[in-house]
Amino acid sequence: MPEGHIIHRLAAENHRAFGGRPVRAGSPQGRFADGAKLIDGRELVAAEATGKHLFLGFGEDAWVHVHLGLYGGFTFGDLGDGPAPEPVGLVRLRLENDEHYADLRGPNTCALITDAEKAAVAARLGPDPLRADADPDAAWRRITGSRTTIAALLMDQKVLAGVGNVYRAEVLFRHGIDPQLPGRALRRAAWDAIWADLVALMREGVTAGRIDTVRPEHTPEAMNRPPRVDDHGGEVYVYRRAGRPCLVCGTDVRTEEHASRNLFWCPFCQPASAWT
Known part of the structure; x- marks a missing residue:
């Protein structure tokens, strides 16, 4: 989708x-x-x-x-x-x-x-990071009162509108957040960082027409690695990279079905203790 x-x-x-x-x-x-x-x-x-x-x-x-x-x-x-x-x-x-x-x-x-x-x-929708009238506090109020995992909450369009599986996986990786963390355990500083990053990444996506989430030091040119080949396009850290080494630490990226969607994360870069 x-x-x-x-x-x-x-x-x-x-x-x-x-x-x-x-x-x-x-x-x-x-x-x-x-x-x-x-x-x-x-x-x-x-x-x-x-x-x-x-x-x-x-x-x-x-x-x-x-x-x-x-x-x-x-x-x-x-x-x-x-x-x-x-x-x-x-x-x-x-x-x-x-x-x-x-x-x-x-x-x-x-x-x-x-x-x-x-x-x-x-x-019926949560705030859209691409709209000027979006209120991130509305999403935070839902997140901070929920036992649901942050991975599921980011995909819930009633909480946050427009975010899908790619942005969900990538923004959690970029901020070192365990996707299984309950929403109510997330610190406000972490939510503010997630929101700001989504605004920036999704605006870049509008311009480019694809999703790129890797930082300059992790691009194919910087790491001397082949570019990603995928029908979704774009350079990413964990999305659809299950079993392959993390671009940052080398640990194998994991995947599991989570709320009926495939979830991707790095267990080393996204430890359970982060941001709690």
Whole structure:
């Protein structure tokens, strides 16, 4: 499932392609035909993200709410002298103008909602490190009162919006925190450090379009090692590196299923005593 930085990139791309202009909308697959008909010909007045939720605003209490889920994705294209190509596959929503088009395939959610419904979705989410209006204290209040592990809490979208498995594993490693640590045992200084790091890392992810978490001294060039080859891209410390030596201490990275997701950590760099 795409993490929050990708959804913020999609908001920016939709705004670049369609913002401030009327948009032709259709649903080649047919599952969003009624919604597409209602926004067809309207101007895209807003495109924003909250966590893993994308909202495209077409004025008059009309927002297209998109949650990509595991299999959804957007494809953007620039139009030359001819029309947009015929849709390929199960395209839930096509947006186009005279210069650009975009196809949405396979989302968990593609629904036309009101301002009140959009606000209700946002109210269910924790603070998003990529939003200027985010309140990290709201997440801290949930964390400090919980017996749940910090690893599970960071993935709970009601606690923190937009963080997925990669950022979760990497930020805990970067701050030497045992992923099994209960939330209520985490010190406030540790939470402040986690939040600040997520803000910086996720902003870099928006710019680069991939997740890079290693510090300069641990890049392939600095360590004279091969670059990481993975469909997620980016240089990381522990994510999907189970059984391989930690880039910092050489201990084998571990993995286990944790709250239905694969968890990765270094037992030496992330001891149980850290930050308690």
